[in-house]
Amino acid sequence: MNIDFINPFLQSMSNVIATMASIESVQGEVSLKLDDVAHGDVTGLIGMVGEKTKGSLAISFKKEVILDITSRMLGETITEINDDVLDCVGEITNMVTGGAKNLLAEKGFDFDLATPVVINGESHDVVHKFKGNKITIPFSTEYGDFFVEICFEDIK
Amino acid sequence: MNIDFINPFLQSMSNVIATMASIESVQGEVSLKLDDVAHGDVTGLIGMVGEKTKGSLAISFKKEVILDITSRMLGETITEINDDVLDCVGEITNMVTGGAKNLLAEKGFDFDLATPVVINGESHDVVHKFKGNKITIPFSTEYGDFFVEICFEDIK
Structure with a gap:
């Protein structure tokens, strides 16, 4: 997979978090791994x-970072994973992928x-089953890290 | 959503479990719910x-039932969730959807x-974010239950 193909997702991810939650996220190294979870x-x-x-x-968040993002998106302090948090994760996933x-x-x-x-669910693993390369990109914020994983089967 | 549209998934689900694992599964009531998880x-x-x-x-399995299904599919006793189990779940998901x-x-x-x-991940929740009706169907087997959830946005 070509990096030109990945960049739109990374750009869209940073944009969505910055625009929706006013949070600066620092993108880590793009890595290509088959066995990472x-x-x-x-x-x-x-x-x-x-x-x-x-x-x-997949966009996978630790609890503290998604509570922070949701609190900022909604303008109120959220301290537990609730329907608002799940809605925000769905919305972020849609917006990032739609932007890309x-x-x-x-x-x-x-x-x-x-x-x-x-x-x-606390500490679940996300395992993509497909034929191709998986790209994993960590993002760090003041309140913790989250991970973006992009998988495409080899282009025909 | 029309029941004619759901039946192929149910038929495919029963076929895959019967063919791949020689397990008889009993389909429960098809229900249309927005808030079920x-x-x-x-x-x-x-x-x-x-x-x-x-x-x-989504096809969501409790541990005991997927250990039984995987053991039967592979012809060996599997006692813990491992890569073989995750492979089987990916494969079952592909086959059920492909059949439908x-x-x-x-x-x-x-x-x-x-x-x-x-x-x-132990006891995770699966929440579909979409505009439409979600169909949930429980299946019971000798070793426990699993759940099929089918979501389609309203047909344009």
Whole structure:
């Protein structure tokens, strides 16, 4: 997978967090690993289907960081994972993938999005089952880290 | 959502478990609920994208039932959630959705599949974020229950 293909997701991720929650996130190293597993407390997942490929995107948050992001998005202090938090994770997942989709469409690479699913459960693992390379990117914020994982099957 | 649209998934689910693991599963009542949440220990998820709709499917297993299914699929006794179990859940998710896709294509309803994602974590919740009706169907087996959730946004 080409880095030109990944950058729109990273750009969209930073934009969404900055715009929606006024949080500065620092992107870590992009790594290509087959065996890595995101260990989140809350994870947003979405399927992507294009003519030339298909895949999935996950954004996995530790509890403290998603409580901070949701509190800032809603303008009130949220101290527990509740429906508002799950809604925010679904919305962030949609917005990040939708933003990347638009940027990639400008480059002639088109795909459609499924509907997001949010997983809530202390320290769950997210395992993408597909034939291809998985790209993992950590983001750090003042309140903790979150992880973006992008998987596309090898482009036909 | 029309029951004709759901039956192919149920038929495919029973077929896959019967064929791959020689387990008889008894389908429970199909219910349409907006607020229900599947509480699984291992869940297979897949996104679905068609011209007229999009959605997601989840199959959520309690530990004991997926250990039994995997043991039967592999012909050896598996006592802990390991990579083999996660592989089986990914494979079951793909096969169930692929089977339903073929049955629905015969009826002129076409959709494409994203790649499956498997979640592993004790008692996680699966929350589908979408505009439409969610269909939940419990299946019971000798070793416990599992849940199929089918979500499609309202057909355009």
